[in-house]
Amino acid sequence: EAKRAKVRCMRFDPRWERARESHLSLLSALRVAVEQDHLRQFLQPKVDAVSGALVGAEALVRWQHPTRGFISPGEFIPFAEQTGRIRDLTRWMLRRAIRNLAHLPALQAPGCYLAVNISTLDLLDTDLPAWLATQLEAGGVDPSRLQLEVTESGLLASGNGPVKVLTALRAVGVTLALDDFGTGQSSLAYLQRLPVQELKIDRSFVSNVDHDTRRQNLLNAIVDLGHSLGLTVTAEGVETVGELQVLRRCGVDLIQGYLISEPINEDDFAGQSVLA
Ligand code: C2E
Ligand code: CA
Ligand code: CA
Ligand code: CA
Numbered sequence: 001e002a003k004r005a006k007v008r009c010m011r012f013d014p015r016w017e018r019a020r021e022s023h024l025s026l027l028s029a030l031r032v033a034v035e036q037d038h039l040r041q042f043l044q045p046k047v048d049a050v051s052g053a054l055v056g057a058e059a060l061v062r063w064q065h066p067t068r069g070f071i072s073p074g075e076f077i078p079f080a081e082q083t084g085r086i087r088d089l090t091r092w093m094l095r096r097a098i099r100n101l102a103h104l105p106a107l108q109a110p111g112c113y114l115a116v117n118i119s120t121l122d123l124l125d126t127d128l129p130a131w132l133a134t135q136l137e138a139g140g141v142d143p144s145r146l147q148l149e150v151t152e153s154g155l156l157a158s159g160n161g162p163v164k165v166l167t168a169l170r171a172v173g174v175t176l177a178l179d180d181f182g183t184g185q186s187s188l189a190y191l192q193r194l195p196v197q198e199l200k201i202d203r204s205f206v207s208n209v210d211h212d213t214r215r216q217n218l219l220n221a222i223v224d225l226g227h228s229l230g231l232t233v234t235a236e237g238v239e240t241v242g243e244l245q246v247l248r249r250c251g252v253d254l255i256q257g258y259l260i261s262e263p264i265n266e267d268d269f270a271g272q273s274v275l276a
Pocket of ligand 1: 059061117180238258
């Protein structure tokens with residue numbers, strides 16, 4: 001099951017660029033990818049840390065290049081941001097997420113939600129909240145079933161605009177998660193200013209936490225902080241049973257990571273729980 005879903009992600013070879021592949025052709029390739037259905041939405045389950053029950057999933061974009069195979073988002077998202085292509089990509093992901101929320105059997109359990117990653121640049125797009133409200137309505141999906149994940153990086157630095165757009169998005173009824181928590185410059189300032197419901201602890205705090213008391217103490221403090229603010233606390237990148245045991249002891253609410261499942265394509269997403 002997990003095997004079947006395993007996808008090889010190619011890295012951009014700089015030589016491609018030096019040979020025929022100019023930035024311009026990459027840019028048009030990305031435009032074509034968005035327009036001609038070369039993008040895929042993979043889903044990674046999020047489960048209750050104690051019961052193992054499926055509570056939702058995170059949507060992760062994949063680019064299936066006709067000749068290069070799958071290209072990982074870490075390679076093309078920054079490029080999409082630099083070239084302005086991110087706006088269409090985000091909207092493609094949101095439309096697809098709404099469709100999956102409406103139709104995927106595994107996402108139909110009560111309270112089950114799907115999270116989409118939003119780029120900081122999307123938060124300069126003042127049309128996004130109204131557009132999203134229209135899409136949710138047209139898809140017949142309750143806004144509370146959609147979550148938007150935002151990262152700390154550079155968000156507050158770009159003035160008040162992003163916070164306004166986030167507040168407007170929240171007013172549409174979607175929930176917000178602060179992604180990669182702990183890795184940014186000003187995590188606490190974000191918690192203070194952003195209307196978020198969920199805090200996602202970055203994998204760097206989770207990896208080998210069972211072998212590192214210092215990391216365990218940090219994790220404990222982050223979980224307590226999140227709970228004291230009334231937030232759901234999620235650990236991402238959980239890979240081992242040892243990590244899971246510590247996370248449970250710390251009171252983490254939700255678990256996401258290869259231990260449960262890699263991101264899998266939407267057709268194969270059955271949402272079965274593997275946590276005993
Ligand atoms: P992220 O939002 O922090 O997503 C988690 C990444 O960690 C994903 O990589 C996921 O496949 C990977 N992962 C999940 N569980 C584990 C685990 O147990 N161990 C390890 N080592 N890795 C795990 P992915 O899909 O390659 O995405 C990388 C980043 O690209 C994401 O980090 C996110 O920042 C960005 N991204 C992905 N999809 C989108 C999208 O649709 N829009 C935007 N703006 N960014 C996206
Ligand atoms: Ca994320
Ligand atoms: Ca993350
Ligand atoms: Ca990350």
